[in-house]
Amino acid sequence: MSTVLPQDESRQIAPPPAAQPADSSGDPSARSSTLPPTKPPRQAPSGDFESLRVLPARQPGRWVATAAVAVLLAMALSSLVTNPRWEWDVVAQYLVWPSIVDGLWGTLRLTAAAAAVGFGLGTVLALMRLSRSPLLQSVSWGYTWVFRSVPLILQLLLWYNLAYLYPTLSLGIPFGPELLSFGTLDVIDKFGAAVLGLGLSQAAYSAEIVRAGILGVDQGQHEAAAALGIPRARQSARIVLPQAMRTIVPTSVNEIIGLVKGTSIVYVLAYGELFYTVTVIYGRNQRVVPLLMVAAIWYLVITTVLTVAQFYVERHYAKGAVRTLPPTPVQKVRWSVQIAWSRVSGKPLPPSIPPAYAVRALPQRGHLTRTGRAHVGGAR
């Protein structure tokens, strides 16, 4: 009992601050019930909170986890360095070896061409599938069905052997005279077969990605475009697709990264892309592991570049979908440097730094200082 009483008392004497305006604005029942209106609350007035320092919450678990991860990372790194069988000198030697660079170029060319075919045709297939024509719908459905069903490696070999089925290809009137004719092997070489195989099967997957993106655009956008009389092709290109891109981009970059590595399957055609080149070299000199590492490093580099590109592309298409764009890593670094400099030099912060970010970079942060710019950067 003795512990309860003082608590009750204090609760009566110091009401929550929100109750205070009610006193002045005239809620007579509240005033008369508990409080003698003359006594000021015993708690510090709210203005004084600003002089208090805010400490971040303690996270002991995080420190333990960080230490554990650091130890594991150090072990892995040291084994990479100390185990001579990795043969890093060989890796360094072959990393920019001319034939490796040629192979890398082959991989990039193949990826770019297959992605262009895949996403170009995929978009067309998606639009066909969403069109009102039953014929176009079924053609698109049938295409996706066939090309998703047949294994890629089989498709590649089939395209490469097209010359067996059709020794010449010709342009002309259907069932009528031929106008132009080519040898199949001249048109579809290894590169052509690889692009066809990778691109056509990619199109089947991209079509579904693009279709999902279009379905994700609000029906009202289609209706508004139709109500304004905007031509059909323009509705797709200008209104619907740009908004669909927001959901298309993340999955597409995923697919393109898959394609980069997927090109290595083309070694069955003995096309000189990165992986095939590497296997040829280690077949000759038996330095298997270091050469695989060379390929791994290059795949890592390509994926990194694509991931960075993804960030900026996503940011581009986020315009209008979010109220304020998130800062880029470059902006974050620049702002941190400017904030650090202003703390060292005591000069005021440049106005280009958003207030929310400037405050977050302060050592003593808290909700009390977050709103005011007056406290930022040495004004204290």
Next chain:
Amino acid sequence: MTVVETTTQASGAPTQGHLAVHGVHKSYGTLEVLRGIDLEVRPGEVTVILGPSGSGKSTLLRVINHLEKVDRGFVALDGELIGYARRRTPTGEVLRELKEKEILVQRTSIGFVFQNFNLFGHLTVLENIVEAPVSAQKRRRSEVEAQARELLERVGLADKADARPRQLSGGQQQRVAIARALATRPRLLLFDEPTSALDPELVGDVLDVIKDLARTGTTMIVVTHEVGFARELADTVVFMDDGRIVEQGPPSQVLDAPREDRTRTFLQKVL
């Protein structure tokens, strides 16, 4: 249709924006949403449609600009059928359905303002307004941009040309949507509950813009629950229930001395 033209010219009123809806029926599956609608809107007139939820008001507007096909009946703007063309065949006259492309052209003369704005979120305010005149009407971009800025001025948002819709309040978005609908210089404007998605204090701004349009002689049909607006500006008030027009006439009659019981009970609820 010739009758239509003579009446409008004889009265000396503007000759554009005469809407005739005749015997329109529309079903979704087995549910008949519109059951024989007849409506005439003369040039420069403001028609306000009132009615309980589900009575078919939105459907009627969507039928007028052919976002929905009718099952029976026709809609004509200034004597031109919406969605169909008259064709002579050896066996007599027929109505041939228009291609989507032709319908899109017709729609540029009917402005539509949606309940939830439907601005294009990825485009700026100015781009939203400029899009249709440039791509659908093939007008010069510079000329259209100048017109767009005038329209923004008119709806009180001259400083927001480069903002994106999500950076605007609901009321501002709706005013942009009105400017966008006006940009194709439509002969008829359709509003589907333009203020019902807005906070009460934003309703006034949007209604002011619509009132301004009404006073300058724009032909319009407004679906709304704002009875005060109807009383002030409507030339005709139409009361709809269950897919039919129950009663129509000047506001003094329909709002103050309704003949039908259903109109009376509805008005008692909303007033």
